Amino acid sequence: MRIVPILTAILVAAFLFGLVIERERLFALVSTLSPRADVAEAPDATPQEVSEAEPPAADAVDDGVIRVMATRSVAREIDTQVRLRGQTEAARQVSVLSDANGRVISEPLRKGAFVDAGQLMCELDPGTSAATLAEAEARLAESQARRPEVEARIPEAEARLAEAQARLEEASINAVAAKRLSQGGFASESRVANTEAAVQSAQAAIVSAEAGVKAARAGLDTLQANIESAQAAVARAQTEIDKLQITAPFAGVLETDSAEIGSLLQPGALCATVIQLDPIKVVGFVPETEVRRVEVGALAGARLNGGVVVQARVTFLSRSADPTTRTFRVELTVPNPDLTIRDGQTAEILIQSQGVMAHVLASSVLTLNDAGTLGVRTIDANSEAQFVPVTVLRDAPEGIYLSGLPDQVDVITVGQEFVTDGVPVAPSFEEVIQ
Structure with a gap:
């Protein structure tokens, strides 16, 4: 019979019995036999000896106080920016349409070609337009x-009127003289009647002469109207001829081929599309929550x-919001002399805004309260944890920029998830540890 395994089993059983059943007595016995207890009970042990024998625990704090890591942050002024997503747009773009009927007789210009303002793009067959112009001229x-x-x-009619007036005056004098002679018995009644008839004849001549003057002047007015009508016909015929040559409204690049030779163009038919890329616009849309931070003339x-x-x-900030997205259009004007920037390129826009006070902290300090609000846990003057909502301004290599905090604040960096508002904390500041 083997005695060693039996003794080993008995000792293990006794140890487990003491550890499980008589645990408190076992720990008391161990504490009594410990050398540290002797040192603590020695009455003439110096404080230095006691300290060397058993240094105090580093995390010894009052009951209910939670130890956390914290950092003391001081706000500083930073330049804020409004970040947008947008795209480039041509400064001007127009589809040049035909105003007349006719077949194209000019060679087409290919898309991508550069055109100057007033350069011919499409020429139409004049047909009878030249003959119409010649007839009007x-x-x-x-x-x-x-x-x-x-x-x-007109002067001839006015002269006849003056002659009739003179004859009327002469006839009136003769009639008066005949009446006086007749009263004295020196002239017959027939002579008086003849002079009166001469007066009436002169008056009729005056009326006829005045009508002649009016007719002459009316003829001149009619002639002036005919001249103006002929001038309008000439201008109309010239306009129709000018419509046969379709030119570029401004300098730019052809986005489409011009109309092919031999094709029939009618009013409203497309000749070519021209876009202007120098300068070019960068367009974005600002949400209504940040539109106050954008100003015309701001650097971007x-x-x-x-x-x-x-x-x-x-260069432009819309005063009217888009009815669907509730955003405001904003434009930047960028020089593009070499045309390296194309229409429709995606762009990330940064618009400089007024500076604000912000704290630079690590993103790990952010937490959420019970309502789901983003913020940080801070330490107040009573060494208690407090939740403060913050606004994230932007990211940076050194951390995130936050606003909404006091100018100087102690922020919990480790342990903020284990405390709530009003819980006492014992902070260890990172600056002191470092």
């Missing part, structure tokens, strides 16, 4: 040639999807 020349003749009739920058970075200023 001939009628105008004829009307203008008649002007001296019609104008000469844009990063295009090809890596190109440009700087400009805000």
Whole structure:
């Protein structure tokens, strides 16, 4: 029979019995036999000896106080930016349409070609437009040639009127003289009657002469109307001829081919599309919550999807919100002399705004309260934890910029998830530990 395994089993059983059943007595016995207890009970042990024998625990705090890590943050002024997503747009874009009927007789310009303002893009067959213009010009020349003749009739009619007035005056004098002679018995009644008839005849001549003057002047007015009508016909015919040549309204780039030679264009048909890329616009849409931070003339920058970075200023800010998205259109005008920036490129826009006071902290300090509000846990003057809502301004390599905190604040960096408002804490500051 083996005695060693039996003794081992008995000792293990006794140890487990003491550890489980008589645990408190076992720990008391161990504490009594411990050398530290002897040192603590020695009456003449110096404080230094006691300290060397058993250093105090580093985390010894009052009951209910939670030890946390904290940092003391001081706010500083930073330049804030409004970040938008947008795209580039041509400064001007127009679809040049035809105003006349006709077949194209000019060689087409291919898309991508550069055109100057006033450069011919599509020319239409003139047809009978030239003959119509020549006819209108001939009628105008004829009307203008008649002007001296019609104008000469007015002085002639006025002279006849003056002659009739003179005859009336003479007949009136003769009639008065005949009446006086007749009263004295020196003239017959027939002579008086003849003089009175002469007066009436002179009066009729005056009426006829006045009608002649009015007719001459009316003829001149009619001639002037004919001249103006002929001039309008000439202008109309010239306009129709001008419509046969479709030119570029401004300098730019052809986005489409111009109309092919031989094709029939009608009013409203497309000749070509021209876009202007210098300067070019960068367009974004500002939410209504940040529109007050954007001003016309503010410095801005844009990063295009090809890596190109440009700087400009805000040249337009809409006063009316989009009815669907409730955002406001904002535009930057960027020089583009070499046309490297294309229409429709995606852009990330940063618009400089007024500086604000902010704290730079690690993103790990952020937490949520029971209502789901984003914020941080701080330590108040009574060494109690308090939740403070914050606003994230932007990210940076050194951390995140937060607003909504006092200018100087102690922020819990480790342990903020284990405390609530009003819980006493014992902070260890990172600056002191470092």
